[in-house]
Amino acid sequence: xxxxxxxxxxxxRLAGSVPDPELPTLTLEDLGVVRxxxxxxTDAVEVELTPTYTGCPAVETMSRDIERVLHEHGMREVVxxxxxxxxxxxxxxxxxxxxxxxxxxxxxxxxxxxQASGPVAVRLGPTHTVAGSPEPDGPVCCPHCGSAETELxxxxxxxxxxxxxxxxxxxxxxxxxxxL
Amino acid sequence: MTVTAHTGAALALGDDALVLSxxxxxxxxxxxxxxxxxxxxxxxxxxxxxARVLLSMAGDEDELAYLREERAFRxxxxxxxxxxxxxxxxxxxxxxxxxxxLLYTQLAAQEGAFAGLAAKAVKEVAYHQDHAEQWTLRLGDxxxxxxxxxxxxxxxxxxxxxxxxxxxxxxxxxxxxLQTAWLESVSDTLRRATLEVPxxxxxxxxxxxxxxxxxxxxxxGRMLAEMQHLHRSHPGASW
Numbered sequence: 001x002x003x004x005x006x007x008x009x010x011x012x013r014l015a016g017s018v019p020d021p022e023l024p025t026l027t028l029e030d031l032g033v034v035r036x037x038x039x040x041x042t043d044a045v046e047v048e049l050t051p052t053y054t055g056c057p058a059v060e061t062m063s064r065d066i067e068r069v070l071h072e073h074g075m076r077e078v079v080x081x082x083x084x085x086x087x088x089x090x091x092x093x094x095x096x097x098x099x100x101x102x103x104x105x106x107x108x109x110x111x112x113x114x115q116a117s118g119p120v121a122v123r124l125g126p127t128h129t130v131a132g133s134p135e136p137d138g139p140v141c142c143p144h145c146g147s148a149e150t151e152l153x154x155x156x157x158x159x160x161x162x163x164x165x166x167x168x169x170x171x172x173x174x175x176x177x178x179x180l
Numbered sequence: 181m182t183v184t185a186h187t188g189a190a191l192a193l194g195d196d197a198l199v200l201s202x203x204x205x206x207x208x209x210x211x212x213x214x215x216x217x218x219x220x221x222x223x224x225x226x227x228x229x230x231a232r233v234l235l236s237m238a239g240d241e242d243e244l245a246y247l248r249e250e251r252a253f254r255x256x257x258x259x260x261x262x263x264x265x266x267x268x269x270x271x272x273x274x275x276x277x278x279x280x281x282l283l284y285t286q287l288a289a290q291e292g293a294f295a296g297l298a299a300k301a302v303k304e305v306a307y308h309q310d311h312a313e314q315w316t317l318r319l320g321d322x323x324x325x326x327x328x329x330x331x332x333x334x335x336x337x338x339x340x341x342x343x344x345x346x347x348x349x350x351x352x353x354x355x356x357x358l359q360t361a362w363l364e365s366v367s368d369t370l371r372r373a374t375l376e377v378p379x380x381x382x383x384x385x386x387x388x389x390x391x392x393x394x395x396x397x398x399x400x401g402r403m404l405a406e407m408q409h410l411h412r413s414h415p416g417a418s419w
Contacts, residue, residue: 054301055229084233085296087303154215155311156222160304164215180303 008045011037014069015047021061022159025100028062032092035083044077045070050088052180053160090180102143106162107150107176110137140176142167150174186293187238188254189350192392193294194234195255198245199400200276201227202407206263219311220269226304233297246411250394250401257391258340260400267319267326267333273312275337278365279344279358281305286353294351313369320373327374334370335378342382343389 004012015037016029028034028049035048047066051059063080070078090109093101098108139148147169155178157164162175204224211217235241258276263269284305287298319330345359367377383389388397411417 051229053226053229053304054233054297055225055227057225084300087296087300089303154219155307155314156215156219158218160222160225178307 005039007042008037008039011039011045011047011070011073011075014073015066018062018065018069021058021065023101023104023106025104026097028066030094030097030100032094032097033062033088034066040077043075044079045075046079046081048083049080050083052088054084055160088180090177093177101177105143105174107140107143107165107174109177109179110140112179137179140165142170142172143174144172145170185350187350189294189348190234190237191244192254192348193351194231194238194244195253196259196276196280197227197234198231199253199255199403200259200272201225201231202403203259203261203263203272204269207269212266223273223308223311226301226308230297230301230304234294237293242411246408250396250404252394253391253396253400253404254394255391255396256340256343257388257397257400258337258343260391260396260403261337261340262399262403264333264336265329267329268336270312270315270319271330271333271337273308274316274334274366274369275341275344277305277309277312278362278369279341281309282358282361282365283353286358287351290352292351316369316375317373320370320375330373331375334375335380338378338380339382340388343391346389346392348392 012034013029015034016027018028020026020028020031031052033050033052035050037048038046040046047070049059049062049066059082063082066080067078089112091112093109101108140150141148142150145167147167149168150165151168152163152165153173154164156162157175161177161180163178164173165176166173201224204220204227207217207220209217211220231245232241235244238244256276258272261268261272281302284298284302287294288302289295316330319326321327322330341362344362345355347353347355370377
């Protein structure tokens with residue numbers, strides 16, 4: 001068990017409060033991408049950041065923003081290290097993060113089904129969901145009107161982490177943060 | 181740079197991702213519909229992210245991407261083939277994403293330098309494969325025109341697929357099992373798309389495949405010239 005000092009707790013809170021550069025309503029804490037902070041003495045710190053997607057271009061901005069915030073809070077030396085293991089999953093998005101996504105007009109990811117072991121079990125569902133669908137993941141609901149009847153338009157949307165869908169009830173297109 | 185088995189494997193996997201990423205990027209501004217343009221660019225971005233991690237394991241990512249000569253690249257000849265028409269791009273995606281998903285699944289399941297990246301990337305690649313399969317079904321089982329063009333594309337690229345199963349030194353992979361699973365998966369998709377599994381050779385004298393040894397096809401040199409010229413003309417430039 002690693003002990004987390006009061007200073008580290010404070011630094012973790014600060015790093016987590018940085019807004020996501022692409023979805024500024026969400027913080028890095030909401031996204032679950034700040035993995036840990038390790039204080040080195042009283043004024044140096046190392047932050048572990050994990051990317052949502054391997055090629056996520058926002059990682060560099062996130063790192064710079066974390067550095068700036070921690071410098072402003074008296075840290076002389078801030079090192080942000082990118083870690084890939086364990087791989088980030090949409091299950092790392094907090095309940096608060098999901099609520100904010102929904103509010104922002106983005107359908108939050110559905111929970112991934114638990115895996116016994118082993119790394120891979122992405123199963124891609126059907127393109128069209130309806131209420132009470134036999135799909136174990138449940139439907140992707142429209143963030144505008146709440147309807148469960150929605151269809152997939154494209155597996156890739158404005159960013160790699162989102163898919164483009166359309167609501168069949170209110171006809172509005174919307175982004176869906178797809179399960180990873 | 182000394183090429184150990186480990187850096188050699190990082191180069192092979194990293195060059196596959198880098199070169200295919202660049203080829204997919206060539207669709208920007210040319211894709212048949214906007215959604216598809218965005219999809220191909222997103223897939224390219226995932227691959228570029230993988231390439232950056234892998235090439236950084238072998239050395240300086242920029243030097244490796246922009247300052248190596250053609251013969252120093254270790255990518256498969258499949259990924260360097262020009263985009264061709266949309267059907268060629270989809271056939272290449274089908275062949276490659278199926279391979280990459282199976283390969284990364286194996287790498288993710290073992291202890292090794294590539295396990296972390298593979299575990300992460302395999303989840304992204306699942307979406308690439310799904311994208312390619314959906315398009316293969318739609319084009320193969322579409323109009324007479326789309327069926328014919330998809331058939332031509334699958335056949336034209338078939339001879340590049342044997343090379344994927346040449347063992348890469350530095351990674352422990354069940355290559356024979358990988359090939360069996362690949363053939364099964366691709367054959368199943370082609371069948372569902374009302375397309376026939378191509379019959380041409382995939383290995384031997386009439387097949388292609390020495391990319392892992394640094395031998396590349398003619399279009400690759402032109403692709404590299406375009407990819408590298410800015411960096412070579414303005415060394416050290418940044419935005």
